[in-house]
Amino acid sequence: MRSDTQNDDQYRTRTLEAYADTFVPGAKRSPDDRAVAGAAAGPGAVAAGALELLEMPATGVADGLDDLVRTLNGHAHTYAAEHGLAIDAPVPPFVALSFADRTAVVRALIAPGHPEKDIWILVALFCFMAFDTAAHMHTVDAIAAGHPGLTAMGFAKPDADGLWRFPDYSYGRQLASLHPDTTPAGDPA
């Protein structure tokens, strides 16, 4: 039983990791990493905390993840069959696909008009937010911990009180002519 549960957890985790990695790809965590395809250098959505974010009750998707994992692997299985690809058990079908094939599966699911588009987009948005905003953490903590997404983007560090201030903010000079029909108050005429 215990082993089955562990297998189920692995199956679920690896599938969700592979989905997140398709949106913001990252480097493999180890040579035998299957879920993260290694399609880009540096940490991606998985290392940034995509699964932690998806599992937060605040997202509203956490309770539906089991169904999504099952559905996504179903789509992957169908895709593999249609393209004559061998699915290499024991990894989940979506994880077994190459990065290019995962991308093809995802593109079909999020294409305008696909009946499941809304939910796949929603999950994708959270995967992105894990990388771009670290929405599962307080931002000051994320910055202090060297969060991979915010770090890669060059997000500035806050002041000691955890607030951002940019005293150097302006080139300080006129850089264009004003529109000739500007009113004295600075409005369009």
Next chain:
Amino acid sequence: MTSSERTDIVVIGSGFGGAIAAYHLAAGGARVVVLERGPWLSSEEFEHDFMLGSSSTRIFEFVAGEGMSVLGGNCVGGGSVVYFATMPRAPRFIFERRGSIGSRMWPAAITRDTLDPWYDRVVEALPVSKQEWSEVTYPGGLWAAACHHAGHTANPVPVAIDTAKCTNCNWMMAGCRFDAKRSLLQNYLPAAISHGAHIRPMHEVQQLSRTADGNYRVHYSIIDDEDYRVQTGSGTIDAKIVVLAAGAGATPVILQRSEASLGAMPAAVGRYFSGNGERLNTAVLDEDKVRDVLGLSRPGGKAYAANQIGRGPSVACWDRLDASLPEYSRFSLEQLFFPPGLGTILAQAPTAAGPAWFGAEKKEMLRHWSSWLTIFTMSEDDNEGVFGPPPPSGNAMRISQQMLGQSTLRYTPTQNTLRGWAEADAAVKDILERDGLARVMPWTNDVVGAYTVHPLASCRIGDDPATSALDDRHELRNHPGIFVTDGSAVPGALTVNPALTIAALAERAIPGIVRAAQQRGVPVRYGAPSPESAASGGSHVAARQAA
């Protein structure tokens, strides 16, 4: 049998349309209750934090419809708390627009000249001020320099910001921690409170009905503080006058839901929605070219690398606000900042061979985030948005605990709208790709449809009952005593940020609302001074009422 609470006037929503009405009516002597679906935060509660559950998700709403997503405020102060405080007047030609109906969209009584005195009132109250070039942010300066280089003019935009207090932190959408943004929490709302108005946060109005004595009954739910999907109670308040100002994404939904009890709504309720013709382009700047071509540099040697620095929009190009151009070809191009998440996900990698908004090439684009410049198009759309049947409660089916929901709005852009967007995209590209300054791509509309931070016109004023839900005094046709004063009353896209126009129209509507209240026996007078004299600044709101 439980009895319903009674008051003179219920105001639904506390953004510009609601706060302005609440102030004048309370100051004039009426008993006023303001029902607001979102929370009431004070300055010290506005956090610099992207974590779900922080102020950035508590006070903000992102509702996806079919073909259009609407972003707006969800808090006491409404849009003014989350907005960028960019406050230009609408250009003169806007009031002459014909749009999709083949005749003038605006009521005959309203022109730029007749609206100017009402604009003046709001400008004094907030206040709104001109920005000097010395106050223009790096992204605004870069946009100005690029426009100049391409032979265009560029203007610092008028703002409701105290630039002396502003730290250029760019956390405006999470609420202003520094009391620099002149939201309604600093002027109209504290002034309304000082005259006895009661503001009730987390009270979401679902529908209106009639009472036996001819008044209106307002039905509300109480929303859980943390999980907005949960309703913890409900109640009703009876009033002689209802001022509906729940925002263009919610006002028509409340009226649709009220149809069963109030009777048929005007045909234009929930139709003619405009997204203000909005569209975004993101450029990735070549820092060397910024230095070499535009001659820009910052202390310390960087040329730009300042995407994160500033306070939303700072400079706009108004060259295409030209009355002689055909309708749908007029637009403003305004530099803008959206925080990561909202501001990054839909941006597309300009040189991508594969998918442009996600994948490896998008990730590489993110690595250059500090060199991004985002340009906001506000154009003339075709009022093509239509709301479907209302959801069971609220304006949308809430998906997440906060922020995310799904609405019944459908928006299929017409060829007119698409042409305007294409012309604006081409103009942005021409300016920013000149001499290799940057590579530019519009945001994708394939993910959440088009998007707007300025929803308008879903319950609009006009002279023709067939195409306007409200008369030119903002009273709902065939339902006397219900007035609508929010962005839904604006007839169509404005080609500029609409908050000042929404506020000016609300100011203009007040004398008519006062007269209607007087006719129903409410002891209220018109003529309160600018609320600035009644408010004592941003800290005022800290003295919140017990709900």
